[in-house]
Amino acid sequence: MNIRYICHIILFIGLGIPFQAHAQSLDEAKEWYQEGRYAEALPVFQREYQDNPTNAPINQWLGVSLYETGRLIEAREYLEFASGRRVTEAYLYLGELYTKLYRFDEAEKEFEKYQRANRRNQEALDRLEQAREYADRLQRAVSRTEDVxxxxxxxxxxxxxxxxxxxxxxxxxxxxxxxxxxxxxxxxxxxxxxxxxxxxxxxxxxxxxxxxxxxxxxxxxxxxxxxxxxxxxxxxxxxxxxxxxxxxxxxxxxxxxxxxxxxxxxxxxxxxxxxxxxxxxxxxxxxxxxxxxxxxxxxxxxxxxxxxxxxxxxxxxxxxxxxxxxxxxxxxxxxxxxxxx
Structure with a gap:
């Protein structure tokens, strides 16, 4: 079923406001990233991106930090770049982002790439299963959009x-x-x-x-x-x-x-x-x-x-x-x- 018409009804898109913070170094930002302190790491990755816009890991870190701080629209281009450069984690994050944008076919393509890259990693496959279950539940909900x-x-x-x-x-x-x-x-x-x-x-x-x-x-x-x-x-x-x-x-x-x-x-x-x-x-x-x-x-x-x-x-x-x-x-x-x- 083509659901793009429905998605136009429920997809209210706005712009986020950049988070301002200070950081000391890329190494510190990577530590914060690993600890889930994405808001603190974000300004460093933004600065590093200005110097290295084609660096795949930096695009990945920047995209994930934007995603995790709620700035999905901004995160998209960086995660797409990292996915195109075959950064494995980017596949999953980009799939989850596409899911929240109701772009379910594109999300599944990213999930398939993540599955192939992690076919022997059960922990990663468990995480993928959760992402797919959520996408399936959200897609069913979209198909029941109320005419308001x-x-x-x-x-x-x-x-x-x-x-x-x-x-x-x-x-x-x-x-x-x-x-x-x-x-x-x-x-x-x-x-x-x-x-x-x-x-x-x-x-x-x-x-x-x-x-x-x-x-x-x-x-x-x-x-x-x-x-x-x-x-x-x-x-x-x-x-x-x-x-x-x-x-x-x-x-x-x-x-x-x-x-x-x-x-x-x-x-x-x-x-x-x-x-x-x-x-x-x-x-x-x-x-x-x-x-x-x-x-x-x-x-x-x-x-x-x-x-x-x-x-x-x-x-x-x-x-x-x-x-x-x-x-x-x-x-x-x-x-x-x-x-x-």
Missing amino acids: QIIDSLLLPKSEFLTAYNLSTSSGSLMPLSEFFNEQVGSDKTLYMNERGDKIYYSRGDETTGTHLYTMEKLIDAFGNEKPLPSSINAMGNQAYPFVLSDGLTIYFASTGHQSFGGYDLYVTRYNLASDTYLVPNQLNMPFNSPFNDYLMAIDEEKGVGWFASDRFQPADSVCIYTFIPNQRVTLVEAVEMESE
């Missing part, structure tokens, strides 16, 4: 992204955690309060245990009776950015668990009155989700519009907020056969 009408998009600093959510009173309100919990100053997470102002949903936790979703109710003059949402929602990873529809039963949230495609993905669940528990969360279709961070889905039923945030292909300090018309019934984009250019 995006009516606006706005690029904002992450610290200001809530200003794009213009909710009506009936939809409740969103605010930074720092406005509600003094001890949460500096957190980029959000809190949802219902229209009546007597119930809140929020996330808390730490890097060790992960963040989970909680609720509190307003008692006489303060909020209390904190309760975690059930384990069907608070799974492995981080849960954050809750939003509840006006029915008080349907919750949208973001999670790095629940088999996300990468970073935060968007999920929805609903409270079942008969069983007195929440249903197993459903992962939203593309284009709401991607291999990057997608979060804070909010739907204003009174206005008939919704918003979600995504940092796909955006600078590290920025996020794009998309405004869309919610579908009453989910319809998928039909694959369109296109002639080869």
